[in-house]
Amino acid sequence: MENALLIGLSRQVVLQRELEVIANNIANLNTNGFKADGSVFQEYLMPGARSDRFIGADRRMSFVLDRATWHNLSQGPIQNTGNPLDVAIDGNAFLAVQTPQGERYTRNGALQINAQGQLVTSEGYQVLGESGPIVFQQTDHDISISREGTVTVKEANNVAEAQRGKLRIVGFPQPERLVKDATSLFAAPAGLAPQPAAASAGIIQGAIEKSNVSAVSEMTRMIEVTRTYTAVSGMLQAQSDLRRTAIQQLADVPT
């Protein structure tokens, strides 16, 4: 008798979690380099009551569990900004960033220069080059970043360009295993080592990758979640009514 309630409850808990994922996606509609999350559910089959008291086998009950959230790592739209320190990554690759917690990876290319002349993220973490951080001189101007990530500048009055390093662009054999680490960063779990990105991936200077959250599909998912939630509630309500009627009628002892 209780089972229908509990199965409905398992669905509602999962729906609440899914709404949280959707809410986070929508909140990050305008976050540079943000990758949308999705939810994955699985069926949990609970063995039924022992069947030896019944004629015929008891059916098993099926609960729902949320198994995982996954990152949709598809390319976000690229917006032209004209700012030389904005870089967008075209293809399946990440910029390597040095944080106090260790190396992290990001697709958010809104870069800045700090007072020491180092290339940093908006959070102030150093952006790593192939050979350590990228450092500019005080008199550098006209920064240009090639598709391969080579950073060149014009130094003071020199006509020739000087090289300031090469951005480290990395790819992962299984990028879906990356863990989100807030502030637009991804962390690599143990056993997932960064590799040089595929040659097809490259840097686009003066542009920024926007969030890849699709507003339409998130809104649709949200409507689906609320409607399903209401439907499950209706089912629980019906179940509760059924029990009430049963109790009332069974307690109605004929005189």
Next chain:
Amino acid sequence: MRALYTAATGMAAQELNVQVISNNIANMRTTGYKRQRADFQDLLYEHVRRVGTQTSDQGNILPAGIDLGGGVKTVATPRMMSQGTLSPTGNELDVAIRGDGFFRVLLPDSRTAYTRDGSFQMDAQGRIVTAQGYVLQPGITIPQNSHNITINAQGQVSVIVNNDTTPTQLGQIDLANFIDKAGLQAIGDNLFIETPASGPPQVAFPQADGLGDLQQGNLEQANVEAVTQISDLIAAQRAYEMNSKVITAADQMLQTTSNLTR
């Protein structure tokens, strides 16, 4: 219901975004104004099921975990220091910088401020001052009975005194540059001051060390592009709306739950 609070962070972020955009649009016609942009980042994640956790003694591991995000935060409103278009004014004390660099201005509290607004005037003592009356550094005093003020590309200021045939040189305007121009702090009145993020100023004459040159009789317009700002405004407004819809959805779900008990 965490979705409520997550959506609230989204609404707060978009509100700030609209504020930044409205300030850009309000300053569309401000000389030497540099547009700002709101940069967002995602908030902390709660790892409900951590990826890579062992699921059996045989060493099977979870290929994906459950990460629930907590919303969005504004991380910075950097200023885009790109060149604004020059518009000719014909006024001999209007100077625009073409390229990098800032004019140095002495504030009343003897700090130095930096500006791209070159709409200078002369005060009662003949000094070159900004529209607020702050003195341009290094101080250049234009003598009485002089006319035909010329400021060349390298910043040399010369005038013709009385009926002289050769111009008299009064001095040279220099420019300051910063390694991180976006790190300057705006203090209003088109002025910026240095911060630990911007680094110390590198002062040099125009056209040297990668600095720009001066264009007399021109003013630098704001670098705000109306089209981009309006499309950003639309995006921000829609994002705000969608976040409010999430709140409605979460509210509906809570209502459904509370209606269960009769």
